[in-house]
Amino acid sequence: MKARGSARGPLRYPAAMPTISRKAGSFAESVIRDMTRIALQHDAINLAQGFPDFEAPQTLKDAACEALQGGINQYAITWGARPFREAIASKTRRWYPGWAVDPERDITVTCGATEGMMAAMLGILDPGDEIVVFEPFYENYGPDAILSGAVPRYVTLHEPDWSIDEAELRAAFGPRTRGIVLNSPHNPTGKVFARAELELVAALCVEWDAVAFTDEIYEHIVYDGEHIPMATVPGMEDRTVAINSLSKTYSVTGWRVGWVIAPAELSSGIRKVHDFLTVGAAAPLQAAGVTAMQSPDEYYEALTLEYRVRRDLLVAALQESGFRTSIPDGAYYVMTDIRDLTDEDDVTFTRRIAAAPGVAAVPGSSFYAHREPGRTKVRFAFPKRHTTLEAAAQRLRAIRST
C-alpha cells in the first residue's frame, strides 16, 4: 500500500487501511446464522437454525422472573453461581452414576456451549497442537480450533450410517495430537456414537495422551441407542472436557447459559480464559438453571417423545418431496441428499428454496472442511411446532414441480 502525503509533506507512517487478523480472515461467517437472515428476507419457514419456535417451559420462565425480581442482578462468581454448579453436579450424578463431578473444582458455567467449547480450547490447546474433528461437523469447531491456534485434522464419518473408518481415525492421531472433538448426538447427522466407537476414541486418547472435548448438548434428545458420556468410558474421566448447555434440553437457546465439566487441572485453564472472555453468564438465568436441573424424569421423557413425532413428520415430508434422507437417532436435524431433485449445488439449491417455495435449510458443504461431499447435501432442523412443520411439508412438496 502506498504512503499518503499532502502539501505539508509525507505522513510519518504509511497510512494503510486497518485490517482484520489473519485468524479472523481465515474463516467465513456462520452459514447457519446467514441462512436465518435469508429466511427473514424471504419470509421463509426457517428450518435452518436449530432453535425452537415454541415457548420455553413456564416453570423456567417463572424461575427467571423470580430471580430478576428477587435481586439476583449482579455478577455471579465468575465460574458460576454455586447453587447452579451444585445443581449441575447432582443432576449429572443422577443421570450418570459413577461420574464424580466436584462442583467446586470441576465445573465452569459459560455463555452457552459456544463459549464453553471456545474457552476450553483456548484454555487447553497451544498453537501448533493438533485436534481431531469428525467431518461433517458443527461449523463452530473449525473457527474454535483456528482461534486457539490449533490445527484441525478432519476424519470423515462415512455414509450411509456415518461410520468411523478405524484406520483413518488412527492415522489422524500422532505426537502432536492434543485433543479430539466428539459431538454425540451429532449435529448435523443425528448419529449417536455407540459404545464401541467411544472406546476406540478413548483408546487413542490414552495412547496419544489427548483430551476429548465432548459436545453433549443433545444428550436428552435420543430416539435410538443411548447417550454415553465419554467421561464414563473407562480411562476417560481425567481426560474429558464435557460441554453442555441449557439451550437445547430446556428450549432456551437465547439464554446463553452453558457449562463445562473437566478435571480440576484442566478446569483451572478454562476458568481463566472464561473470566477474561465474558466474566460470567447471566446471573438470574443461572438461578433459573437450578430449576431446570431439578426437572423430573417425565420432563426428559416428554421432550424425547415430542421430538420423535417432529422427526417422523419432517422425515416423511422430505422423503415424499424427493429428498434422500438418513434417519437421525438423536439431536434435531435431518441431513438429506438432493441428487434426486436437482443438479444444482447445495448453496444454489438452498438459496432457491428459501426464496420459493419459502423453506430455509443449511447447505451441506458448510459442515465440511473439504467442501465437495457436502455439495449434494442439505440439512433441515425440526425443533418447530407441528403447524410449522406441516406448513413446511406443504411447501417442500412444491419443490419437485419448480
Ligand SMILES: Cc1ncc(COP(=O)(O)O)c(C=O)c1O
Ligand atoms: C452441536 C452444537 N453445539 C453447540 C451449539 C450451540 O450451543 P449454545 O446455544 O449452548 O451455545 C449448537 C447449536 O446449534 C450445536 O448444534
